[in-house]
Amino acid sequence: MTQQPNLSKQVNELLILACLRDGPAHGYEIALAVERDSGGAFAFQYGTLYPILHRLEKQGVIRGRWEAEGRRRKVYELTPKGSKYLEGESREMKSLFLDLIRVLEGPNHARG
């Protein structure tokens, strides 16, 4: 028996990757975008966000580069591996949540 492991972790990672699909962005910007795009439903603590970015970079799904000019910012972008990962996991997550909604709604919803 294996539980769907670390749902929160998975969701957090996908939120970040989905944000980067719209183009490169730095951490602070990602936090604002996720909160905005989700209508406030999801928001990152910075103590949560930055470690995740480092983790994703180590795994090779995103790549970060320090900006040469202006503010001290590290701009991240999806790698090809990250794009594929996002596409696949995103589809799985969607299916998982639809399963979940179905279970939470109960059998009475299926009948007319």
Add this chain to the structure above:
Amino acid sequence: MTQQPNLSKQVNELLILACLRDGPAHGYEIALAVERDSGGAFAFQYGTLYPILHRLEKQGVIRGRWEAEGRRRKVYELTPKGSKYLEGESREMKSLFLDLIRVLEGPNHARG
């Protein structure tokens, strides 16, 4: 900024409560039912399940009673408080997941 706290925890609790909506059940039975009803998408480790049951009982959303006869089983049922809680949280979760799916799908899905 507050992150949607403990998504996994919330989901696990709702899966159990939704299962008990169909009638009283003991732990082992709940584990099997959740796995069956979710089509294998969700499944509990017993080391995860039982602590959650104890937690929910302490919070007064479920009530457990040891069966007098037969096997050593503790049968749980929803309390009125639990029913209300399930109804409310379930609705919120559904809305949250639809938000999430929307974000994961990206803006290109909204347009024709």
Add this chain to the structure above:
DNA sequence: CTCTATATATCGATAATCTTTATATAGACG
């Protein structure tokens, strides 16, 4: 030159799950 908003990093505490181990009993089988 000081104050504020922007921007990242990291440490320690907290908390939930996972893994493992222990315990107990019903029922099958010889």
Add this chain to the structure above:
DNA sequence: CGTCTATATAAAGATTATCGATATATAGAG
């Protein structure tokens, strides 16, 4: 009766991710 297996619950210890707080740095306003 005795042993084995499936059922059933509990709990301790390890692991891990998030949270909360703190430190650091700089651009821009005034």
